Amino acid sequence: xxxxxxxxxxxxxxxxxxxxxxxxxxxxxxxxxxxxxxxxxxxxxxxxxxxxxxxxxxxxxxxxxxxxxxxxxxxxxxxxxxxxxxxxxxxxxxxxxxxxxxxxxxxxxxxxxxxxxxxxxxxxxxxxxxxxxxxxxxxxxxxxxx
Amino acid sequence: xxxxxxxxxxxxxxxxxxxxxxxxxxxxxxxxxxxxxxxxxxxxxxxxxxxxxxxxxxxxxxxxxxxxxxxxxxxxxxxxxxxxxxxxxxxxxxxxxxxxxxxxxxxxxxxxxxxxxxxxxxxxxxxxxxxxxxxxxxxxxxxxxxx
Numbered sequence: 001x002x003x004x005x006x007x008x009x010x011x012x013x014x015x016x017x018x019x020x021x022x023x024x025x026x027x028x029x030x031x032x033x034x035x036x037x038x039x040x041x042x043x044x045x046x047x048x049x050x051x052x053x054x055x056x057x058x059x060x061x062x063x064x065x066x067x068x069x070x071x072x073x074x075x076x077x078x079x080x081x082x083x084x085x086x087x088x089x090x091x092x093x094x095x096x097x098x099x100x101x102x103x104x105x106x107x108x109x110x111x112x113x114x115x116x117x118x119x120x121x122x123x124x125x126x127x128x129x130x131x132x133x134x135x136x137x138x139x140x141x142x143x144x145x146x
Numbered sequence: 147x148x149x150x151x152x153x154x155x156x157x158x159x160x161x162x163x164x165x166x167x168x169x170x171x172x173x174x175x176x177x178x179x180x181x182x183x184x185x186x187x188x189x190x191x192x193x194x195x196x197x198x199x200x201x202x203x204x205x206x207x208x209x210x211x212x213x214x215x216x217x218x219x220x221x222x223x224x225x226x227x228x229x230x231x232x233x234x235x236x237x238x239x240x241x242x243x244x245x246x247x248x249x250x251x252x253x254x255x256x257x258x259x260x261x262x263x264x265x266x267x268x269x270x271x272x273x274x275x276x277x278x279x280x281x282x283x284x285x286x287x288x289x290x291x292x293x
Binding site: 003004005006007008009010011012013014054059061062063064065066068069070 | 170171179181278282284
């Protein structure tokens with residue numbers, strides 16, 4: 001096996017259930033309804049979100065691991081799932097008091113929380129909102145070079 | 147401008163057993179780091195492997211490479227070596243390494259890469275379970291680009 005070693009990433013999926021309502025305070029009632037449709041219904045609705053995260057790093061020869069999955073699980077639990085699972089994103093997650101909790105914005109928020117994982121480099125966050133919709137965020141260019 | 151680059155993916159499944167143990171660490175350290183994956187008699191998984199090849203479709207056949215040919219390569223390099231085997235004891239390429247998803251994926255990449263001569267191996271993804279997987283890319287490329 002003299003072929004060049006590939007870049008390896010560790011991927012993990014997590015699930016959380018949460019409610020949201022798409023509504024912008026910068027738009028009128030009519031405009032909100034026109035833009036967001038049924039996602040603007042006043043009492044919100046929910047999804048079973050699937051969060052997929054990918055981390056790169058060197059494989060530690062002592063453990064065979066890029067990062068210990070138990071450490072990653074604990075980090076994601078503490079920094080994302082505890083606050084998001086079985087919650088209202090609009091009411092229970094501070095950043096979404098200001099921003100519309102679309103899954104695009106959810107990807108960006110979760111990326112910023114998980115990029116501080118100390119044992120490997122976060123490459124990308126992908127969120128499946130339903131079986132038919134998914135969104136990905138891999139950081140801004142300047143973040144990737146920091 | 148050349149022909150358009152296309153990615154094709156084939157999926158296979160294999161079942162194998164393994165456990166995690168580093169003989170240079172104490173029993174306590176092994177248990178602390180690897181948890182139940184350290185149980186000495188091992189355990190098993192149904193692995194799913196997705197192999198993605200990038201290339202330009204041949205103008206005559208319309209194929210990047212013949213899927214039959216890819217299937218045979220996967221049969222020979224992966225299935226024969228790993229399916230219904232104990233990864234710690236029966237796969238020489240993994241000898242001396244902890245058979246984590248990362249290491250198995252890396253070994254599979256290194257087995258397949260020289261065998262794919264029509265198109266280029268672009269990515270492999272190995273699932274140990276639906277929620278845990280490892281991806282390999284050509285060094286210097288990643289999901290965002292095909293360079």
